[in-house]
Amino acid sequence: MGPPRKGxxxxxxxxxxxxxxxxxxxxxxxxxxxxxxxRKVEASKPEPEPTEDESNGPNLVxxxxxxxxxxxxxxxKTALLGEPVAExxxxxxxxxxxxxxxxxEEPLDIKSLIxxxxxxxxxxxxxxxxxEANEDLLRAYAxxxxxxxxxxxxxxxxxxxxxxxxxxxxxxxxTRPTKPSTRVVAIGGGAGAEIVALAAAWxxxxxxxxxxxxxxxSVSLEDAEAQKEEKPEEKGAGAPGLSVMAxxxxxxxxxxxxxxxTIFSDKVPFTMxxxxxxxxxxxxxxxxxxxxxxxxxxxxxxxxxLKEVFxxxxxxxxxxxxxxxxxxxxxxxxxxxxxxxxxxxxxxTQILPAGAVLLVVDSPGSYSTLKLGKGPDGEPQERxxxxxxxxxxxxxxxxxxxxxRVYTQDSRWWRRDxxxxxxxxxxxxxxxxxxxxxxVYRRL
Numbered sequence: 001m002g003p004p005r006k007g008x009x010x011x012x013x014x015x016x017x018x019x020x021x022x023x024x025x026x027x028x029x030x031x032x033x034x035x036x037x038x039r040k041v042e043a044s045k046p047e048p049e050p051t052e053d054e055s056n057g058p059n060l061v062x063x064x065x066x067x068x069x070x071x072x073x074x075x076x077k078t079a080l081l082g083e084p085v086a087e088x089x090x091x092x093x094x095x096x097x098x099x100x101x102x103x104x105e106e107p108l109d110i111k112s113l114i115x116x117x118x119x120x121x122x123x124x125x126x127x128x129x130x131x132e133a134n135e136d137l138l139r140a141y142a143x144x145x146x147x148x149x150x151x152x153x154x155x156x157x158x159x160x161x162x163x164x165x166x167x168x169x170x171x172x173x174x175t176r177p178t179k180p181s182t183r184v185v186a187i188g189g190g191a192g193a194e195i196v197a198l199a200a201a202w203x204x205x206x207x208x209x210x211x212x213x214x215x216x217x218s219v220s221l222e223d224a225e226a227q228k229e230e231k232p233e234e235k236g237a238g239a240p241g242l243s244v245m246a247x248x249x250x251x252x253x254x255x256x257x258x259x260x261x262t263i264f265s266d267k268v269p270f271t272m273x274x275x276x277x278x279x280x281x282x283x284x285x286x287x288x289x290x291x292x293x294x295x296x297x298x299x300x301x302x303x304x305x306l307k308e309v310f311x312x313x314x315x316x317x318x319x320x321x322x323x324x325x326x327x328x329x330x331x332x333x334x335x336x337x338x339x340x341x342x343x344x345x346x347x348x349t350q351i352l353p354a355g356a357v358l359l360v361v362d363s364p365g366s367y368s369t370l371k372l373g374k375g376p377d378g379e380p381q382e383r384x385x386x387x388x389x390x391x392x393x394x395x396x397x398x399x400x401x402x403x404x405r406v407y408t409q410d411s412r413w414w415r416r417d418x419x420x421x422x423x424x425x426x427x428x429x430x431x432x433x434x435x436x437x438x439x440v441y442r443r444l
Contacts, residue, residue, distance in 0.1 A: 110426025188329035190248025
């Protein structure tokens, strides 16, 4: 079973368990998915893993090392199960309270909280499950479902970011701007799966890039001489940056804050040895990997606010590339309101510059229902539309000439390493596999 879905997601409507846009209808009666409805990763009859030939376009799915996957899980456990990680700056200034004065948090009753979430999702009470949920309920959701999703998302995001970088280098003749920077706007990303997955993907991607550049520099005397003449204040000026904006309809600010701090913490214990190790991202990376959260309903967000969500404040420097992941959320938005979701995507189209990339991941076979007037008996007629059809219709027909589809795959499995990964956070909060459809579009 996959993460429960929230109702229309946060960016718009509640989404399956996880950050929410608005709550959309759970695809299945049982617990919901990430943004608001518990999604089931169908486990009936495992399908063979699709080959690259079965997808349309370049292979954009990558992987991250198992050790990094384990660290990703440990970040979730450390951030959400116990006391929040303290800011290193506060510790240096002696601002941390003692154990006697700060007050200990009560441990989460994971089993009870997860049962509560599943019950609310089964009743389709998405407001209580996400939009109006307290912090404990949201933390339990993220521990149970976002961790698994993050494992699956990390490879997808790494593959897409790597492809975007290659495309940008080809376009620029392999020359990069002084400070390359990528904006990632995760619609319905409040539950944290996209945030932690991006941190892991960013680390692994940059590690590969650095190792390649080191090899090139070792045989380039010209580069070596240039490095000698480089001014101290210029060192690191060309380091790539990644700005993450998670948009959700529920109040996931505390969950995002906990995860964002723990990403840079060296206090995360290594599950396999019970010892500490280097953080997911080094402290120095705080300047290049930044995370923000905005509580908003993307289906009803004002135009100027939506523009700032995608492009950042008008006072900031423009980003060299933009990625918009909508993970297990778009179908919920369509189910909430087809006209509003279509309108949101068309507004997004007008705002995003050429080269921006849209990544849509959702349950295979997802569909939404539209009422089409009344039938002979006077009852409203309903018709089911596959999410992929609605997506293509909006971007390739209504917004004709504005987007190109560069990758599509209707069904694919991501499977965890069940025998070697460890994630013990409480009864009922284990890991699970993920079956999904994936589509990538580029703004023309």
